[in-house]
Amino acid sequence: xxxxxxxxxxxxxxxxxxxxxAALEELDERGYAALTIDGIARRAGCGKQTIYRWWPSxxxxxxxxxxxxxxxxxxxxxxxxxxxxLLAFLTATFRQRxxxxxxxxxxxxxxxxxxxxxxxxEKFLFKRRAALRVILDRAAARxxxxxxxxxxxxxxxxxxxxxYRLLLDHAPLDEPAGNRLATLLVRAAR
Amino acid sequence: xxxxxxxxxxxxxxxxxxxxxAALEELDERGYAALTIDGIARRAGCGKQTIYRWWPSxxxxxxxxxxxxxxxxxxxxxxxxxxxxLLAFLTATFRQRxxxxxxxxxxxxxxxxxxxxxxxxEKFLFKRRAALRVILDRAAARxxxxxxxxxxxxxxxxxxxxxYRLLLDHAPLDEPAGNRLATLLVRAAR
Amino acid sequence: xxxxxxxxxxxxxxxxxxxxxAALEELDERGYAALTIDGIARRAGCGKQTIYRWWPSxxxxxxxxxxxxxxxxxxxxxxxxxxxxLLAFLTATFRQRxxxxxxxxxxxxxxxxxxxxxxxxEKFLFKRRAALRVILDRAAARxxxxxxxxxxxxxxxxxxxxxYRLLLDHAPLDEPAGNRLATLLVRAAR
Amino acid sequence: xxxxxxxxxxxxxxxxxxxxxAALEELDERGYAALTIDGIARRAGCGKQTIYRWWPSxxxxxxxxxxxxxxxxxxxxxxxxxxxxLLAFLTATFRQRxxxxxxxxxxxxxxxxxxxxxxxxEKFLFKRRAALRVILDRAAARxxxxxxxxxxxxxxxxxxxxxYRLLLDHAPLDEPAGNRLATLLVRAAR
DNA sequence: CGCTAACCGAGACGGTACGTCTGGTCTTCTT
DNA sequence: AAGAAGACCAGACGTACCGTCTCGGTTAGCG
Numbered sequence: 032x033x034x035x036x037x038x039x040x041x042x043x044x045x046x047x048x049x050x051x052x053a054a055l056e057e058l059d060e061r062g063y064a065a066l067t068i069d070g071i072a073r074r075a076g077c078g079k080q081t082i083y084r085w086w087p088s089x090x091x092x093x094x095x096x097x098x099x100x101x102x103x104x105x106x107x108x109x110x111x112x113x114x115x116x117l118l119a120f121l122t123a124t125f126r127q128r129x130x131x132x133x134x135x136x137x138x139x140x141x142x143x144x145x146x147x148x149x150x151x152x153e154k155f156l157f158k159r160r161a162a163l164r165v166i167l168d169r170a171a172a173r174x175x176x177x178x179x180x181x182x183x184x185x186x187x188x189x190x191x192x193x194x195y196r197l198l199l200d201h202a203p204l205d206e207p208a209g210n211r212l213a214t215l216l217v218r219a220a221r
Numbered sequence: 222x223x224x225x226x227x228x229x230x231x232x233x234x235x236x237x238x239x240x241x242x243a244a245l246e247e248l249d250e251r252g253y254a255a256l257t258i259d260g261i262a263r264r265a266g267c268g269k270q271t272i273y274r275w276w277p278s279x280x281x282x283x284x285x286x287x288x289x290x291x292x293x294x295x296x297x298x299x300x301x302x303x304x305x306x307l308l309a310f311l312t313a314t315f316r317q318r319x320x321x322x323x324x325x326x327x328x329x330x331x332x333x334x335x336x337x338x339x340x341x342x343e344k345f346l347f348k349r350r351a352a353l354r355v356i357l358d359r360a361a362a363r364x365x366x367x368x369x370x371x372x373x374x375x376x377x378x379x380x381x382x383x384x385y386r387l388l389l390d391h392a393p394l395d396e397p398a399g400n401r402l403a404t405l406l407v408r409a410a411r
Numbered sequence: 412x413x414x415x416x417x418x419x420x421x422x423x424x425x426x427x428x429x430x431x432x433a434a435l436e437e438l439d440e441r442g443y444a445a446l447t448i449d450g451i452a453r454r455a456g457c458g459k460q461t462i463y464r465w466w467p468s469x470x471x472x473x474x475x476x477x478x479x480x481x482x483x484x485x486x487x488x489x490x491x492x493x494x495x496x497l498l499a500f501l502t503a504t505f506r507q508r509x510x511x512x513x514x515x516x517x518x519x520x521x522x523x524x525x526x527x528x529x530x531x532x533e534k535f536l537f538k539r540r541a542a543l544r545v546i547l548d549r550a551a552a553r554x555x556x557x558x559x560x561x562x563x564x565x566x567x568x569x570x571x572x573x574x575y576r577l578l579l580d581h582a583p584l585d586e587p588a589g590n591r592l593a594t595l596l597v598r599a600a601r
Numbered sequence: 602x603x604x605x606x607x608x609x610x611x612x613x614x615x616x617x618x619x620x621x622x623a624a625l626e627e628l629d630e631r632g633y634a635a636l637t638i639d640g641i642a643r644r645a646g647c648g649k650q651t652i653y654r655w656w657p658s659x660x661x662x663x664x665x666x667x668x669x670x671x672x673x674x675x676x677x678x679x680x681x682x683x684x685x686x687l688l689a690f691l692t693a694t695f696r697q698r699x700x701x702x703x704x705x706x707x708x709x710x711x712x713x714x715x716x717x718x719x720x721x722x723e724k725f726l727f728k729r730r731a732a733l734r735v736i737l738d739r740a741a742a743r744x745x746x747x748x749x750x751x752x753x754x755x756x757x758x759x760x761x762x763x764x765y766r767l768l769l770d771h772a773p774l775d776e777p778a779g780n781r782l783a784t785l786l787v788r789a790a791r
Numbered sequence: 792c793g794c795t796a797a798c799c800g801a802g803a804c805g806g807t808a809c810g811t812c813t814g815g816t817c818t819t820c821t822t
Numbered sequence: 823a824a825g826a827a828g829a830c831c832a833g834a835c836g837t838a839c840c841g842t843c844t845c846g847g848t849t850a851g852c853g
Contacts, residue, residue, distance in 0.1 A: 037819090037828085039818085039829065040817065043818095043829070046829090069809085072831095078832055079833090080810095080811085083810065083811085136333075139329045141388075143253060152391070183392060187381075194384070195381035229796035230796075230797050232798070257838085258840075268800045269802090270799085270800085273841065420823050420825075423824075444713040448814070449813065457825075459816095459827095460824095460827095518768070565785075567761075567762045578708070582757060591751050595754060598788060598789050599785045599786075608800070609844085610802055611802090611845060638834080638836085642805090647806095649805095650837080650838090
């Protein structure tokens, strides 16, 4: 029941969107390393101050753009077996591989800026982990996972392989890869 | 065959070392994000040109310093069983966790600079993978790994978990963790 | 005839005064160079728009404040002789030396902004000249000034010396100085 | 016998001149109020830092340009009589009236920036006063100036009228004006 | 022993982005 | 319609580094 109406001119939604779009376009065309606040402002047709007013760093702009663009809700499959759930989850996750430049840039920034790192984990990384945890908890309830299994470790295996291949780009992140990873996990979980 | 002696004044070994030391000190004290060529040169008491003459980027300086400091030879345990070999390997690898700031910085740079990324993979990452491959190949020869197992994937699991925890810093990289990961791998390999 | 009452809410006299006071306070505390519309508005507790609505530039605010504060009527002495009139006029004028920061700022602004320069001359500088001209005309009628004397030049001597010392601050603007200048003028006028 | 050779790359004389020229061109074309360091650097084809390295403010750049362009030596006429000397001096000084925009800008800046004001007085204003003083001292030695005359005040009359007309631009600064001012001064000096 | 060549330190150079500041305009609700 | 609040676009500010360059000076092998 809070009254959200504030004094003064309200924030321009049009400008906010123009900035997010401009950030993603600049990112695609020139890469994260060449991304600048100046460039985003120029492309969005806004003043730099408007960006600095709402986001603490360029990474925060990109993160918000990513969250807005991505499916807000992370689909949690429920096929009845760990194997099928994992396969569905991995396939859905791998399908977002087009986001690679964005994710790479955000991770790079997180490594260089601890403040943003926290933001990135809370708003993105840990949200995805939570979805995976639901799947594993259900499988544990069905007895598909050994009682002494380390659920945290299993999740790290999933996201570890995912990020490692995303970062190094040395091996595929496609459906067959998802298949093999699911098989490995099922075997390891018993 | 090649006569490596060059005309003119030879490269100063003292300066080379001063630069590598200065780079690591700056890295420790101020973090990779604040690392600058200017700063390294100032601390090393040398001209900027001297750095640019021998290294293409600040990451290359740090990489060379890391390679020089780290055990040049990667120990490859041969205990007779996959389980023991993995445990020994992981324990040795995790022990280098003190390098975290350095590794984080190099990875960040690699994500932003494709040229350095190649360098980093060749000189560092793939060298470590090769050591692990020897262990896995031996285990396969002993029949400890299923014939249809995906050796590449197993390696990605090891280094994926390692890097994922290194980057996110959300879970420990200690001996118990190594133990559990080794157990998981043995189970998955069958 | 004209009906000056306008539609809508009338201008707030309290705000107008708060702005003029705030402008002079900022001027005294931080100097003209640091004077900003933002700062005046903040101190006056009003919106920037309210200032822009009524004054074209910060100098106009200061000018209005100065005119309001200063004696609205410029005293024109009539002692019976050029010498006494000049002395009285100079003494009265020099007494306003405390306005130096204000006058300095207004002159600086006038030099940089031709539109304000016109305003400044009409509302301030030429008003003072007119007073001096009355004195000189009366002296001419009494025959104290040679028929071929250049009255305009005499006025420029008075205000030239005054402003030159005000601007450079290299020599006093006190009563002895007024005395000497009056003597010089009387001599020059013959 | 100081050894002026300094370490490092020497200052570029070509760039120095390009900056001074660019500053005067910008000043002529757009006026002092619109003069920016950015603009000077852009026109001179140099980096902003190069300007900041050598001059503390844009006014210092303009001052150096003015000093370089103007006759370095201020001609001191010696015609044998105060009247002729003054006329020659005023004529020569008034002839530089083309400098008006430059002088106006420098004075405006001096009024806003006390540090530059000192610089401006020392390097420009007081140098001119010194020349005039030579003329007046010679006249005093010849007995053309009353023993009790205030030489400082006479100089302030000359430069006061000059600057007052320069700043307000309400009356001419030409040869007839010089003539009339010289006459007035001779009369006042007796 | 002098010449040549490549090194070294220092530091100026042209650029470019930074994050801040102010200007002048606009858009909301309130008086 | 005026006012307070505050967001908006625009663009200059002065700083920090980038990677390059140009000096004087040093240190090797070769003639």
